[in-house]
Amino acid sequence: xxxxxxTYEGPPHVGAMRIATSMEGVHYVLHAPQGDxxxxxxFTMIERQNKRPPxxxxxxxxxxxxxxxxxxxxxSISDAVERFQPQALLVGESCTAELIQDQPGSLAQGMGxxxxxxxxxxxxxxKKENWGxxxxxxxxxxxxxxxxxxxxxxxxxxxxxxxxxxxxxxVNLLGPSLLGFRCRDxxxxxxxxxxxxxxxxxxxxPLGASPADLKRIPEAxxxxxxxxxxxxxxCSWLERQLGMVSIKTVPIGIGAIQQFREELAAVLELDxxxxxPDRSRMPWYxxxxxxxxxxxxxxxxxxxxxxxxAAARIASKELGFQVVGLGSxxxxxxxxxxxxxxxxxxxxxxxxxxLEVEAAMAAAAPELVLGTQMERHSAKRLGIPCAVISAPIHxxxxxxxxxxxxxxxxxNVIFDSWVHPLMMGLEEHLIxxxxxxxxxxxxHMSHKGQKAPADKLVAEEAAVPATVSGGCSWTSSGSAExxxxxxxVRGKVKRNTETFAHERGISEITDEVLYEAxxxxxx
Amino acid sequence: MRLEIIKENGxxxxxxxxxxxxxxxxxxxxxxxxxxxxxxxxxxxxxxAGVMIxxxxxxxxxxxxxxxxxxxxxxxxxxxxxxxxxxxxxPEIRTLFxxxxxxxxxxxxxxxxxAERLSTRxxxxxxxxxxxxxxxxxTFTQGEDNALTALVPFLPRNDESxxxxxxxxxxxxxxxxxxxxERLGISNVASFPxxxxxxxxxxxxxxxxxxxxPFLGSTARALQSRGAQLLSSPYPLGVEGSSRWFEAAxxxxxxxxxxxxxxxxxxxxxxRAAVAPHRRELEGKRLFLLPDSQMELPLGRFLHRECGxxxxxxxxxxxxxxxxxxxxxLLPAGLQLSEGQHLEKQLDRVRAAKxxxxxxxxxxxxxxxxxxxxxxxxxxxxxxxxxxxxxxGDLAELFARPLRRRAMLAFx
Numbered sequence: 001x002x003x004x005x006x007t008y009e010g011p012p013h014v015g016a017m018r019i020a021t022s023m024e025g026v027h028y029v030l031h032a033p034q035g036d037x038x039x040x041x042x043f044t045m046i047e048r049q050n051k052r053p054p055x056x057x058x059x060x061x062x063x064x065x066x067x068x069x070x071x072x073x074x075x076s077i078s079d080a081v082e083r084f085q086p087q088a089l090l091v092g093e094s095c096t097a098e099l100i101q102d103q104p105g106s107l108a109q110g111m112g113x114x115x116x117x118x119x120x121x122x123x124x125x126x127k128k129e130n131w132g133x134x135x136x137x138x139x140x141x142x143x144x145x146x147x148x149x150x151x152x153x154x155x156x157x158x159x160x161x162x163x164x165x166x167x168x169x170x171v172n173l174l175g176p177s178l179l180g181f182r183c184r185d186x187x188x189x190x191x192x193x194x195x196x197x198x199x200x201x202x203x204x205x206p207l208g209a210s211p212a213d214l215k216r217i218p219e220a221x222x223x224x225x226x227x228x229x230x231x232x233x234x235c236s237w238l239e240r241q242l243g244m245v246s247i248k249t250v251p252i253g254i255g256a257i258q259q260f261r262e263e264l265a266a267v268l269e270l271d272x273x274x275x276x277p278d279r280s281r282m283p284w285y286x287x288x289x290x291x292x293x294x295x296x297x298x299x300x301x302x303x304x305x306x307x308x309x310a311a312a313r314i315a316s317k318e319l320g321f322q323v324v325g326l327g328s329x330x331x332x333x334x335x336x337x338x339x340x341x342x343x344x345x346x347x348x349x350x351x352x353x354x355l356e357v358e359a360a361m362a363a364a365a366p367e368l369v370l371g372t373q374m375e376r377h378s379a380k381r382l383g384i385p386c387a388v389i390s391a392p393i394h395x396x397x398x399x400x401x402x403x404x405x406x407x408x409x410x411x412n413v414i415f416d417s418w419v420h421p422l423m424m425g426l427e428e429h430l431i432x433x434x435x436x437x438x439x440x441x442x443x444h445m446s447h448k449g450q451k452a453p454a455d456k457l458v459a460e461e462a463a464v465p466a467t468v469s470g471g472c473s474w475t476s477s478g479s480a481e482x483x484x485x486x487x488x489v490r491g492k493v494k495r496n497t498e499t500f501a502h503e504r505g506i507s508e509i510t511d512e513v514l515y516e517a518x519x520x521x522x523x
Numbered sequence: 524m525r526l527e528i529i530k531e532n533g534x535x536x537x538x539x540x541x542x543x544x545x546x547x548x549x550x551x552x553x554x555x556x557x558x559x560x561x562x563x564x565x566x567x568x569x570x571x572a573g574v575m576i577x578x579x580x581x582x583x584x585x586x587x588x589x590x591x592x593x594x595x596x597x598x599x600x601x602x603x604x605x606x607x608x609x610x611x612x613x614p615e616i617r618t619l620f621x622x623x624x625x626x627x628x629x630x631x632x633x634x635x636x637x638a639e640r641l642s643t644r645x646x647x648x649x650x651x652x653x654x655x656x657x658x659x660x661x662t663f664t665q666g667e668d669n670a671l672t673a674l675v676p677f678l679p680r681n682d683e684s685x686x687x688x689x690x691x692x693x694x695x696x697x698x699x700x701x702x703x704x705e706r707l708g709i710s711n712v713a714s715f716p717x718x719x720x721x722x723x724x725x726x727x728x729x730x731x732x733x734x735x736x737p738f739l740g741s742t743a744r745a746l747q748s749r750g751a752q753l754l755s756s757p758y759p760l761g762v763e764g765s766s767r768w769f770e771a772a773x774x775x776x777x778x779x780x781x782x783x784x785x786x787x788x789x790x791x792x793x794x795r796a797a798v799a800p801h802r803r804e805l806e807g808k809r810l811f812l813l814p815d816s817q818m819e820l821p822l823g824r825f826l827h828r829e830c831g832x833x834x835x836x837x838x839x840x841x842x843x844x845x846x847x848x849x850x851x852x853l854l855p856a857g858l859q860l861s862e863g864q865h866l867e868k869q870l871d872r873v874r875a876a877k878x879x880x881x882x883x884x885x886x887x888x889x890x891x892x893x894x895x896x897x898x899x900x901x902x903x904x905x906x907x908x909x910x911x912x913x914x915x916g917d918l919a920e921l922f923a924r925p926l927r928r929r930a931m932l933a934f935x
Contacts, residue, residue, distance in 0.1 A: 001559075001585045001586065001587060001588065001591055001596070001598070001601035001602060001604070001605050002585070002586045002588060002605075003583060003584075003585055003586075003605045003608055003609060004562075004565050004583055004584045004585075004586050005580040005582075005583040006565075006569055006580070007562055007565040007566055007569060007584070007586075009562075010562065010563070010566035010570075011561060011562040011563045011566060013563075014563075014566065033539070033625045033657070033658040033659045034535050034537060034539065034658040034659060034662065035537065035538055035539025035540075035541070035542075035567070035625070035657075035658025035662075036539075036563060036567075036658060037534075037535070037536045037537070037886055038538060038539075038542075038567045038570060038571070038886075039566075039570075040536070040885075040886030040887075041570060041571075041885045041886050042570060044885060044886055044887075044888065044889045044890060045885050045889070046570075048889065049889065049890070050889055050890060050892070050893035051890045051893060052886065052887065052890045056534060057534050058534070059533075059534050059535045059658075060659065061535075061658075061659050061660075062628075062657075062659040062660050064659075065629070065659070076534070079867070083867060094563055095561035095562065095563045095625075095626055096561070096563075096625035096626050096629055096658075096659070099592070099626060099629045099630060100629065123589075124561060124562065124563070125561065125587060125588055125589045125592055126588070126589050128562065355612075377580070381579070
């Protein structure tokens, strides 16, 4: 038994759902108790999907356990196939169904359907969501592509055959999925990055792909493993069985983008890659003097392996932070995280225990936390600014606006979103220094939503020229002095001054009255 | 009334009882809810509540591992260890709920006995209680029913005359109700669950129980078995339901009907006036309620009788005839009622009937919106202050809003 307050990953069947729901034409029959349909919400609410996930649940109840649950499974399978007419069927169990051992996958395979059926064996008590997604994607690819596997000793297709075939080079983007971090926009951004090099995207999968698309995967010249958590095992199978080369650099951050471009050029034997265009504003923003105060900021990073490694590089090399903690909940990718940490002279934290991460965070005493939705809890508890860089995420991290992490624009997005909480942190320090402030009092966080109406009021008042109010009029000297007050406190000063004047029967507000009032309210 | 009930079995798109933790942890901030289950259970609760950022988590999961399933680890020792760790971190916890889940029930882990053992060990510090929130046993709000039932044995005995309001109410609503009962002349009123888990109300032969929620069958029976008298009434949703609910209490306490009327009449009048503008938007509109919380009958009754909506189908996950009879008596004859669910068939009925508003869960709301249906997601009804005459307008507004919004939005 393991005490969990927050879990970084869901159970493996949620990973399988991510694959099914990301794709078109795939249906998933899940043997699960009543209530496990909560997982639909991840897609309809967090991802804001406009259709139900293609998942049929058996939703057995206690009274079914006395009867024939296997019969229930078979009924659910045949109903689902008949109603949804999928191109491929996934069949699996949730954690409770695993305990009653109905073997739904084997049952499905014995039902005589003429469509590819993938029997998912996802051990819910030892594996988790990303593993489930990775395994599902791999098993689906394997089922659909095993006929295309090369015979032993056969020559591997050359990644530069596009030249002799007189066409543009083309690659597959493997790994993007729903509930991944910003996958929707990363695909668009990486597609742009590739088009700069004259490379086409052949198939992006699982996100948006159908089983028919998966069958076209071998036609590409190489695979790009965008999210190793989801696609590494598939890429390595495609490499082993079909001789397809994988590009492993994940283009998050300026340095990684350059390395990605170089790796791609080398693999595809591109003639000459154009000089890096000045596409991202991030390098200049980071070099500009306003960013000087970022130097040496202590940052704690905890995320999935891909985003943690990328963040560590960006933080240390591109933003000038000091990385004081680096870790990941992805045990499968632990080695790569350890290597990245070692380069920074620290030891990686590989854990899925939220409390352990919180303790490490507290011990490292960072000034900024880059983490997941979970780290926002710990950071709040410890009072440290925090930005989200990886799944698990909540609804605010599936934004309507274009918000990639990869490519040139991704670097812009990263600069803004990582620096933003620090600006707020600075404000907090100022509050600590000047406790007498009459608006920015102890505990006040002006960037927080709940204070927005007050801010709006201030802005409105500041916009209105100070003339007559509450029986007092402002003289020109008073108005001029009011104009010198920083805008974010101006409205408050104006109101305080008018109250002060009104209480004392002063009809004309001069600069002196304003200072009298200011002195009065700071006492 | 003779009832035509469609009883269906098939895929059910509902929450399990664990979800009740999402509001119970706020009602009793000194309690902690420890689910004994799998990663799925942990994932469910954090998906439902995780958008709130907690400095101090008030719920967690003891996730069963392979060692626990294989019997390699003694489940009781493991649970003791987990609870000890938890209490070190959160020493201010006064009540610890051990919440059973599908996995813990399928492997027949005896959490009741574990709760007893831990209670003895932690005597004077923490009370440990057990209830089931599993999907195989409970649907959504039934989790609250089970949690309250588990607390009933701890209610101190007191045979004096008192009124007990049962079911989670919003703080503001609860305070308002206490004022109104006082005005009626009933001053000894307690709430269950209380705001602090240590301040449990007393219970005995003089206790008259008024259920604020329709999903509390097992709690009601537990209270009755300890001598309390259950008052029969429609639920306090809408003006009619609420005034009848107050009247039921007033009658039971022998309050002069003229006095009762003098207290309630102005509320009724004001409530009707508050509902009126929403009634104009809802009148004649066709409503389809999918099963979710067992609140569907009282909601359907309110929307039909007070807002003039036409009921296409009222679905409920479970129909407790005894507790719902006063509601059934107010619903129109020939109402299409369904108990249980076969999701696909029910959605076929939704599509065929083309209702103006569908009340459904969040797994269905956006997909149905995309198909062109106005929806009202039902979980909000357990998170909103909707009880009482004074809230009738707000309750109607919850249903009028999606319709008004659809009419407002234009992108051309």
